[in-house]
Amino acid sequence: MRLKVDWFLAGMVAATALAWLFPEPGASGGWLYPDILTKAGIALIFYLHGLALSFGALKAGTLRWPLHVVVQVTTFLVFPLIGLGLITLLGERVSPELRLGLFYLCALPSTVSSSVALTAAAHGNIAAALFNATLSSVLGVFLTPLWVTVVLRSRGAAQPLGPVMLDLTIWLILPLILGQITRPLLGRWAERNKRVINKVDRLTILLLVYTSFCDSFQQGVWSHHGWATLALVLAIAAGLFTLVMAITGGVSRWLGFPREDRIAAMFCGSKKTLASGVPMARLIFGAHPGIGLILLPIMIYHPLQLVICGVLAQRWAHRTEDDDHGHARSTG
Template identity: 65%
Template sequence: MGAAVGLAWLFPEPGADGGWMHPDLLTKAGVALVFFLHGVALPFAALKAGTLRWPLHLTVQSCTYLLFPLLGIAMLAVIGDRLPTGLRLGIFYLCVLPSTVSSSVALTAAARGNVPAAVFNATLSALLGVLLTPLWISGYLGASGASLPVGEVVLDLVQWLVVPLAAGQISRPWLGAWIGRHKPLVHAIDRGTVLLLVYTSFCESVQRGVWTGHGWGALIGTGIGCAVLLAVALGVTSTVCRALRFSEEDRIAAVFCGSKKTLASGVPMAALIFGSNPDVGLILLPIMIYHPLQLVVCGVLAGRWARRAAPIESAPSTLVAGKSISK
């Protein structure tokens, strides 16, 4: 991501509006490719297996689309005008994004949590985000006197996110095995496409001089805000799960799915929601800070939870010299 931003700073013309890379077309093609690959890689059996844990699902989705937006509103009320307009919108955009898919599932598996529930919740979060993310953004912009054509945005998101995702899922019987054999290549295409979208998003911002006058203070303030959001989300999610007496496996899935925010979907969604808004680089900055932060913190938690004691299983024993010895 740092390299993509650096290239945009040095060479903004190709990826800016009117550049030879045609970012208006490239963005939509990249979004469709990313979600098609997600659809092919999504195991339907695991998704189906996780459908019945509704208290867990309601907890995760409430954290993603209710707790986080309310935290964002409270944080922005405290921040006031201390950050640029684009960064304030970016913080709220971070708060209303869906959860991640791949990393939530991977961390849940590493921590010996409920993987089918993680798959289901991460996928459900992505689908709900097509409607709820633009609705929250519309409400935020409306409160500040701006507007967002919600119907057009949702239709655009359905066309370029949901349809390719469904097409990938339908083609899974034919392409799933190939995807499984070439995971490094698919991963490189997926991440490379996202980085390309990051580059074109920042090109427009640099070209229009959006970053002029914003020093390290704004960057540090955004980083502190992201750390506070992550800490509160982790704490609240875990506390709620304990209060509801979830199993340890369910709590792990809820904490990882309920506290994570997606960069892989956030960048393409920003391109569709905010269009040619010159502040899109500033809008993306919070999720670009939050993304690596959540991976580091949740990676540490996954390692700690993976080392917890396994359930004690009864072992057959034999009697030797009057003493029971387990085999």
């Protein structure tokens, strides 16, 4: 089987390398004006999300409320509680920025496009996956900064919630609403140009990744961190993913979910969004010099979840097809 390289994942590596080689343009005070560029990029991303969001397509999935409860509770309660236990367990053995980044990963909402695509590939409940992934992205605008604020305050780092929520409202929620308002006018155009919009969205995220790492490299945040940190985060990310997949799968079986709903629950409940995670971090943490280290866990978790879920989707799809063929032979 030929392995296809995802240009977006390669772009993340390239953006990080550029920030290491040329940090001045994207750092605070640089000629790219990162403060303005960041907020404009965030507004563009969420406007495009609003433009592409079809609430009419969600109606078929709204009635499976036990499934929705499992996914949302896993995403915004179970995951953050695991994160709290993890950073308590790690203690002072890792830097404060990395601990914050690990918890931020746990507090993020689920992905939208990849959750739905992988659920479809695995022959799961597509409508329920679309509903849950979309609901998660909306709830995350409010719940993610709330969780981060609770953790920061518990460690004596006071984080005023008002200014953060105001920024999130202006640069995330309003563009999202504007995208919905203009959908009747531009919705068909957006459907025809979905590939172009997706590329613009991903390129904007890569620009935000670049500016996020520029300050960190310029201020020497990474001077005390190397391959050992990357290996540690990779191991933790793999452990988190495995644990949450086991929890969602076990709860789904215990509740008697059909196979299609179990697939949707496991994919939506275990995924974390990079697309919303990077712009939200820029607003929540501002010009924090360690933002590159804060973003490291989600940047590692994102490709890891795609690879593992891709393998699982193929396996489960083949299993479903084999079951269907067996049933057809037995009834033929």
